[in-house]
Each structure stands twice: as C-alpha cells, then as structure tokens.
Amino acid sequence: MPKRERVMRMSVELPLWRALAGYRVLTMLYAIGLCATAYDRFTRPWVAVAYYAVLAVWTLATLPKVSGAASCTRRFLAADLAIALAGILLTPLADNHQRIASGGPTLPSIWTAGAVLAFAVKGGWRWAAIASTAVAAANLIERGHPARDTVHNVILVWVASIAIGYVVEVARASERTLARALEIEAATRERERLARDIHDSVLQVLAMVKRRGAALGGEAAELGRLAGEQEVALRTLVSGGLVPVSRVSEDLAEGAVVRAVEEPDDDGPLDLRALLAPYAGARVSLAEPGAPVPLSPDAAREVAAAVGAALDNVRAHAGEGARAWILVEDEPDEIVVTVRDDGPGIPEGRLAQAEGEGRLGVALSIRGRLRDLGGGAEILSVPGQGTEVELKVPKGAVRARGKKAER
Known part of the structure; x- marks a missing residue:
C-alpha cells in the first residue's frame, strides 16, 4: 500500500x-x-519575606x-500580573x-518583565x-515621582514587550502560511498519485470501452459514448478537482441533459468555473483561467444557465455529432x-424569424x-462554419431587482 504523506506541524511558539x-x-531566584x-x-x-514566599x-x-x-489562560495572566503589581506597590511598605529614592529595586525586581512577556507571547x-502600561503606572506610584531611571526602565519594558508581541504575531501568521503551503503540497502529491493510479486502470478501461463500442456499433456504440463522457469527466476531476457535481443524468430519448450541482448557500461570490465545469464532456471542451472567476451568486448562475441554453441550441440544431467549445476569459x-x-x-435572418414566430429561446434564455445583469450577448454565425455566442457580464453584476430570468 502506498504511503500517504502527512504534514508535520512545528510550533514556532514552543x-x-x-x-x-x-x-x-x-x-x-534573583529577586530573592x-x-x-x-x-x-x-x-x-x-x-x-512573606511576599517572596x-x-x-x-x-x-x-x-x-x-x-x-x-x-496560559486569561485568568492566569490577570492573577500573574496582579502579583507583580502587588509586589511593586508593597515595596514602600517593606x-x-x-533606598527607594536612590533607585533601589522593587520587591519583584525584573520578575515583573516575565508577567508582561507572558501577555506578549499569548x-x-x-x-x-x-x-506594560499597568506596570509603568505601578512603578510611578511606588517611586512617587517620575525619576529618570524609573522612566528609563518603564520605556524599556514597554518597547521590548510590544516588539516581542509583534514578532509573535508575525511568527504565527508565517506558521499558518507555511502549514497551509505544506498541506497544499501534500494534497497535490496525493492527487498526482491518485491520477497516476486512475490513469493506469479506470481511464484506460473507459477509453478501451469507448473504442470497442464505436467499432461494434448499435447499442455498444451508445455504451462507448457514455464511457467516453465519463472518461472526460474523470480526467477533469483528477486534474483540477473543480467539478462539484452531485448528479449528472441524461435523458437519452430526448437528448436533454439534466445536471444538479451542489452550490454554496451563502451570499459570497461563486467561482464561475465550478458552475461551467459540469458542461464539459466528450463533445464539449472547456477552456478556463487557472485562477477562480468570482461572480455574485445570481450572476454566476445566470451566466451558467445562458451557457446551458446555448449548448441546448447546439444539440437541437447542430446535430448529435456536433462539437462545442466553451472559453472563459x-x-x-x-x-x-x-x-x-x-x-x-x-x-441569415433565421433568429429574427424565430422571434416573430414566438420562439424566444435565444431572446430570453x-x-x-x-x-x-447589465451585460450583453452577441451571436455570430456563418452558414457552414458554425455559430459563436459571446456572453459579456460586468464584474460585480447582480441580477436586476424584480426580474427573475426565465428558466
């Protein structure tokens, strides 16, 4: 059994x-x-003596x-700082x-810095x-006036603790980034291993079924076609993992494609690539950017529906053997x-004639x-050379209020 890579995390705070x-x-020990x-x-x-005990x-x-x-809980930090402050304020009593006026140390002495550093690291x-501000106030109260050495020590503790706290925050952010990068690297290697295994077994079997089915004809040809489409879908999945398809079924009698895609329920942007990926198949090629293509949920779904309508027209009017290409820019x-x-x-003139006859598939869908969405659609077609449908939608587009697109 192949070994699975495991990401080992090492805390920079330890x-x-x-x-x-x-x-x-x-x-x-120094204070004692x-x-x-x-x-x-x-x-x-x-x-x-009582305080040092x-x-x-x-x-x-x-x-x-x-x-x-x-x-290191907040309650502990509060109690720890309270003991440090109590020692500073008890110094005039002991x-x-x-000796205090001449710059003598407080009862906790430099132990106080440890309490402040605990706040910084946490x-x-x-x-x-x-x-450090609380410690500064206690030192000024203990001395009774802002002596030079007291102010010097207060500023030193204040600057040092803030600097250490900032370094800790940067280290934590770097640690999270590194851990995420290691996880992505491990996941990529695991996906490559799975892709190799699948290519050596499942994909080759599907490709063989496709070739044999096409050679035998009849029902075997239909089986080969389905195997070819599943081969393309599986290649897309193992290469990018983009397709969030929960169910893809085809009504072979009518040639209609019914697809159910799991989509997020929140109001955040959707990656248009994920909504268009299910349309890719044996006769439909999808070319897309390497980075996400975010759109508002309404806009992304409407664009995907418009692409689906264009592909429906290809199946209906260009024939079952026609090929289609989807390009996302x-x-x-x-x-x-x-x-x-x-x-x-x-x-030429066929679209206008269809609208005049009440067939509004292109006009509405x-x-x-x-x-x-505030965009537009341009249809270019040359008899004998295929059809091109160009859909343009502005970034940040949201479906107009009160308008619900026809499905």
Missing part, C-alpha cells in the same frame, strides 16, 4: 514558552537573592501554565524611603501594551464566456439573462 518558563524561575543581600536595610523585612510558590506552581498558549503586542472589467460549435451555422 521555544518562546520554554524560555519564558526558565526566565520566571531565574528572575524569582537581592532581598537576602539587603535584608538588614528593610524597615519591615517580614513583609518582604508567595512569589516562589506561585512561580513554581504555575510552570505548567506557561508551557503553551492553551494552558523597604526604607531613602496575545501579541496589544496585550503586551496593556500589561477574465478581463479587467468584465467576464467573457464564448460558446462555439462546428455545426452548419444559422441562416440567452440575451434576456445577460441584459438583466
């Missing part, structure tokens, strides 16, 4: 979370070390919380005023800006769909649909 966890532990070296200078050392327990107990974005630069301001056949053509 190293950041690991670094953050290590930073929190190291800065917690600062307290130990200056213990005799504190006016209320028991306040510092809480800080140590919180830092070690919440290490799993900073292992990834899923576990330390002496002279929510990007906007969350980082909110957290995506111009800057409009979309042009051309339906051409190799039939006997339309005698083709020209009327395009007129309601």
Whole structure:
C-alpha cells in the first residue's frame, strides 16, 4: 500500500514558552537573592519575606501554565500580573524611603518583565501594551515621582514587550502560511498519485470501452459514448478537482441533459468555473483561467444557465455529432464566456424569424439573462462554419431587482 504523506506541524511558539518558563524561575531566584543581600536595610523585612514566599510558590506552581498558549489562560495572566503589581506597590511598605529614592529595586525586581512577556507571547503586542502600561503606572506610584531611571526602565519594558508581541504575531501568521503551503503540497502529491493510479486502470478501461463500442456499433456504440463522457469527466476531476457535481443524468430519448450541482448557500461570490465545469464532456471542451472567476451568486448562475441554453441550441440544431467549445476569459472589467460549435451555422435572418414566430429561446434564455445583469450577448454565425455566442457580464453584476430570468 502506498504511503500517504502527512504534514508535520512545528510550533514556532514552543521555544518562546520554554524560555519564558526558565526566565520566571531565574528572575524569582534573583529577586530573592537581592532581598537576602539587603535584608538588614528593610524597615519591615517580614513583609518582604512573606511576599517572596508567595512569589516562589506561585512561580513554581504555575510552570505548567506557561508551557503553551492553551494552558496560559486569561485568568492566569490577570492573577500573574496582579502579583507583580502587588509586589511593586508593597515595596514602600517593606523597604526604607531613602533606598527607594536612590533607585533601589522593587520587591519583584525584573520578575515583573516575565508577567508582561507572558501577555506578549499569548496575545501579541496589544496585550503586551496593556500589561506594560499597568506596570509603568505601578512603578510611578511606588517611586512617587517620575525619576529618570524609573522612566528609563518603564520605556524599556514597554518597547521590548510590544516588539516581542509583534514578532509573535508575525511568527504565527508565517506558521499558518507555511502549514497551509505544506498541506497544499501534500494534497497535490496525493492527487498526482491518485491520477497516476486512475490513469493506469479506470481511464484506460473507459477509453478501451469507448473504442470497442464505436467499432461494434448499435447499442455498444451508445455504451462507448457514455464511457467516453465519463472518461472526460474523470480526467477533469483528477486534474483540477473543480467539478462539484452531485448528479449528472441524461435523458437519452430526448437528448436533454439534466445536471444538479451542489452550490454554496451563502451570499459570497461563486467561482464561475465550478458552475461551467459540469458542461464539459466528450463533445464539449472547456477552456478556463487557472485562477477562480468570482461572480455574485445570481450572476454566476445566470451566466451558467445562458451557457446551458446555448449548448441546448447546439444539440437541437447542430446535430448529435456536433462539437462545442466553451472559453472563459477574465478581463479587467468584465467576464467573457464564448460558446462555439462546428455545426452548419444559422441562416441569415433565421433568429429574427424565430422571434416573430414566438420562439424566444435565444431572446430570453440567452440575451434576456445577460441584459438583466447589465451585460450583453452577441451571436455570430456563418452558414457552414458554425455559430459563436459571446456572453459579456460586468464584474460585480447582480441580477436586476424584480426580474427573475426565465428558466
């Protein structure tokens, strides 16, 4: 059994979370070390000891919380920032005023930056800006006035956290783009493998049935024709995957083609190529752009219906053996769909005569649909050289209100 490719995703955030966890532990030990070296200078050392006990327990107990974005919840971030802010505001109560005025560190010291960085890694630069602003306000309150070193530290934390948050957002977007590209590459390779397998088995069988049926004639010829059409449809499917056909059935007695296409129910644009793809068959070739051809749902369905009406005319007037070609062109301001056949053509004046006799198939089913969309239909025919129907619809076209095209 052939191996199926699997896309392996590697998170670019994982190293950041690991670094953050290590930073929190190291800065917690650093803050406790600062307290130990200056213990005799504190006016209320028991306040510092109590705070560091809480800080140590919180830092070690919440290490799993900073292992990834899923576990780092908003509630945890709020509590983490609250502990950092509480330590800053408790500093005047534990330390002496002279040491604070001379630029002494706060109780949490640089551990506070870890709380802000958690906001940056989790929510990007906007969350980082909110957290760093709260820390800046607490530092200004703790110092009592905007000292130079305090402002310097506040700006440093603010800029660094926002920059890291922005880098995280860019990394996430790049990761999503890379993952999508890898998925597309894997899907393309899988489709190529399936196409090779199908070509080596199913398509060759269908082609053989088509050739043998044509050679035997009679009912076998009809069976060969059906096999040929299924071969074309299957080739279209494995090469592009465009055809969203849920059911294609043919009334062989009357020569009518009934097609049911699964279409989106939303109001977003439809790819005109997907609506025209079901018309392709053994005697109908479809040439289309490589990129989607978006139209509003109403406009796309009306254009597809007009193409179907043109093909109905080919079957009715050019004979069962006639071939037809559909060409889709995506111009800057409009979309042009051309339906051409190799039939006997339309005698001069025949269309006007048909309208005068009350047969309005071309007038309503083709020209009327395009007129309601703000476009137009031009029919060119030379006796003995086939017929060409050119449909033009402006981009952004919507069917006129109150008008429902005839079906």
